[in-house]
Amino acid sequence: MRKKKKNELLTEVELEFMTELWEIGEATVRDVLARLAPDRNLAYTSAATIMRILEQKGFVTSRKEGKTFVYTALLAKDEYQTRSLKNLSAKLFDNAPAALVARLVDDSDLTEEALSEIRDLLDRRLGG
Amino acid sequence: MSEFGGAALDIYINTNILIVVAFLVWRCIAFAMPQVGLRQQHTTQLRLLNWAFLTILICPLLAFGFRYLTSANGLAPGMTISLSDIVVAHYLTGDFAMEAVRLETLLNTRQNLTADLLDLGSPLAKSIAAGFLIGLTYFVIRLALGVLSLQRTLSDSFEWRRFGNIHLRLSETVQVPFSARGLRRRYVVMPSSMLAESEDLTMVLGHEFQHLRQGDIEWETFLELLKPIFFWNPAFHLWKREVERLRELSCDQQVLRSNRFNPASYCLCLLRVSRNSLRSAQARRMHTPSVALVGRRSRFLGTSHLLLHGRVTAITSQSQPSQSAVVFGFLIVPLCALTILAALAIQKPTDWSHDRLMLSTIVNLERLEAINSAGFGR
Numbered sequence: 001m002r003k004k005k006k007n008e009l010l011t012e013v014e015l016e017f018m019t020e021l022w023e024i025g026e027a028t029v030r031d032v033l034a035r036l037a038p039d040r041n042l043a044y045t046s047a048a049t050i051m052r053i054l055e056q057k058g059f060v061t062s063r064k065e066g067k068t069f070v071y072t073a074l075l076a077k078d079e080y081q082t083r084s085l086k087n088l089s090a091k092l093f094d095n096a097p098a099a100l101v102a103r104l105v106d107d108s109d110l111t112e113e114a115l116s117e118i119r120d121l122l123d124r125r126l127g128g
Numbered sequence: 129m130s131e132f133g134g135a136a137l138d139i140y141i142n143t144n145i146l147i148v149v150a151f152l153v154w155r156c157i158a159f160a161m162p163q164v165g166l167r168q169q170h171t172t173q174l175r176l177l178n179w180a181f182l183t184i185l186i187c188p189l190l191a192f193g194f195r196y197l198t199s200a201n202g203l204a205p206g207m208t209i210s211l212s213d214i215v216v217a218h219y220l221t222g223d224f225a226m227e228a229v230r231l232e233t234l235l236n237t238r239q240n241l242t243a244d245l246l247d248l249g250s251p252l253a254k255s256i257a258a259g260f261l262i263g264l265t266y267f268v269i270r271l272a273l274g275v276l277s278l279q280r281t282l283s284d285s286f287e288w289r290r291f292g293n294i295h296l297r298l299s300e301t302v303q304v305p306f307s308a309r310g311l312r313r314r315y316v317v318m319p320s321s322m323l324a325e326s327e328d329l330t331m332v333l334g335h336e337f338q339h340l341r342q343g344d345i346e347w348e349t350f351l352e353l354l355k356p357i358f359f360w361n362p363a364f365h366l367w368k369r370e371v372e373r374l375r376e377l378s379c380d381q382q383v384l385r386s387n388r389f390n391p392a393s394y395c396l397c398l399l400r401v402s403r404n405s406l407r408s409a410q411a412r413r414m415h416t417p418s419v420a421l422v423g424r425r426s427r428f429l430g431t432s433h434l435l436l437h438g439r440v441t442a443i444t445s446q447s448q449p450s451q452s453a454v455v456f457g458f459l460i461v462p463l464c465a466l467t468i469l470a471a472l473a474i475q476k477p478t479d480w481s482h483d484r485l486m487l488s489t490i491v492n493l494e495r496l497e498a499i500n501s502a503g504f505g506r
Contacts, residue, residue, distance in 0.1 A: 056286060
């Protein structure tokens with residue numbers, strides 16, 4: 001399959017696949033399918049296509065073992081989290097990460113425990 | 129050059145008139161079909177429209193052939209069905225009363241207007257020419273942008289499968305599946321998110337393949353290419369809208385006739401895709417020569433929800449249609465015959481007929497009388 005221009009972000013179903021791949025390190029299409037919810041009802045060919053697209057987008061790489069392809073994530077989960085947040089910050093918060101954090105902190109669902117975790121994180125980052 | 133320009137302008141005006149006439153004839157047929165139990169003949173109706181359009185396009189050739197036959201050395205000398213000749217004949221037999229000068233002016237209106245448009249002699253002619261050029265440029269640019277947008281969508285999509293010259297592609301930027309074609313290849317583009325919905329995927333693919341089988345992509349491309357030329361003709365837009373409506377109804381009917389899908393699931397799939405389309409700018413952005421699963425429609429001619437409503441109604445009231453080939457054969461004859469008859473009737477008379485000479489004589493006599501009375505008056 002021809003290599004395409006890399007897309008920065010994952011679609012919903014691709015993220016679902018990547019999440020499983022990040023969990024297990026490397027996997028075949030069947031391995032990923034087996035980890036999805038039983039009511040997912042996803043055809044093998046569709047799952048294989050999703051993996052091929054992920055490869056074209058540069059998120060995974062594959063190697064052939066016998067007749068099957070084994071896929072490995074090229075991008076770590078935290079790297080994708082950063083990329084995703086940067087995108088969100090750029091698109092929704094006018095490139096101001098502070099506004100993004102402020103919105104998070106304003107959220108009434110945030111518990112004291114979660115706020116404390118964020119404070120620790122800030123202390124570590126600023127203190128370091 | 130002027131002679132060629134005059135002939136081209138004549139053909140253009142005649143084609144526009146024929147689109148209006150054929151559309152009116154079509155509306156009569158479309159009105160009559162449900163009355164005789166042929167409401168469900170969507171495929172037949174679509175074929176009728178397509179054949180009628182082809183007939184309109186070959187009418188200049190037919191008119192040329194007829195003119196050759198009726199010329200002095202032809203097979204049917206003296207025979208005429210020119211509308212103006214018929215009007216003159218009725219005038220001379222006293223079927224209606226009017227000043228001869230006025231009738232002649234009326235009969236020459238089109239000829240004078242054509243000459244005026246060619247010479248750009250009056251402010252009206254200049255305004256019409258300028259308006260046409262502006263409209264033509266606008267629609268050509270819009271078409272070019274649509275083609276570029278389509279190319280971009282295709283190049284950003286991922287190749288999925290290939291059957292001969294049919295390329296199935298997956299796109300992250302589209303929410304509504306659509307089919308399109310290039311010079312050699314035909315494309316079916318699906319939203320990549322649809323991979324996760326196996327049942328929707330199968331139904332949508334069945335629908336899009338039916339479009340390919342019916343040649344809808346070719347017709348859509350053809351009509352989109354013609355749109356810049358006929359942009360000002362409301363009948364052309366109404367015609368295109370009718371084709372868009374019928375091709376979707378026909379596709380739905382053919383897909384469901386295979387009994388592979390449940391009508392309720394099929395309707396729900398259409399609704400899901402429509403809902404997704406509302407979330408994206410695709411429907412507003414794309415004016416591409418392509419056929420989408422759920423319509424994007426002109427702001428002047430109604431919204432896509434009306435079409436969707438009609439499709440769901442049609443799907444849920446499907447019955448077994450009668451012999452479509454017989455119905456098609458029975459209806460295509462009057463539709464095309466009336467179109468061709470109209471094409472011949474609106475042709476400019478090539479020669480001075482006896483009746484037209486008579487009318488001209490009356491006009492001259494009336495003018496002479498007017499001059500004489502003015503002279504005596506002094």
